[in-house]
Amino acid sequence: MMENIVEMPKEQLIGTVQKMMSEGYRFVTATCVDNGNETLDVIYHFDKEYELINYRLTVGKDEEIPSISKIYFGAFLVENEMKELFGLKITDIVIDYGGHLLLSDDELDAPMAKRQIVIEKKGEKQNA
Structure with a gap:
């Protein structure tokens, strides 16, 4: 279980990050987690x-x-990593690799994103 975690709406992201900078916090990293539904968690660590x-x-x-x-x-x-590996849509990155920081054109889009796989078996569909 992660300690010192605060839920934040996306409308507060920039203001919160500016506040952390002005208070002398160091940005450590960010983590992306695919929740297995239609949402992603992005956790910013300071x-x-x-x-x-x-x-x-x-x-x-x-x-x-x-x-x-x-x-x-x-x-x-x-x-760039979260955008490329999870398909997270991030706008206005100062240096945007356009999906090619880690992956080539031949790689699967968003390989870390959870996907629902449908297996067809002689006329019937099964979800895996």
Whole structure:
């Protein structure tokens, strides 16, 4: 179980991140989790004096969220990674690799995203 986690609506993302910067927090990383339904959790991890604070944002897989890379420049790497591996829609990343930070054109789109697989068996469909 993760400690020091605060739920945050996406409308508060930029304001919260700006507040963390102004209060001297270091951006550690962000984590993306596919909830297995139509939502993703994005957890932003911040540190100050060895205390982690985590902000969780739950968004629909079709929703866009703004990049925090204009506030914490280094976030562009993890944002590109989440965008590419999970299909998270992030806008205005300061350096956007357009889906090719880790994957080539031959790779599966969003390979870390959970997918429902349908198996057809002699005229019947089964969900796996």
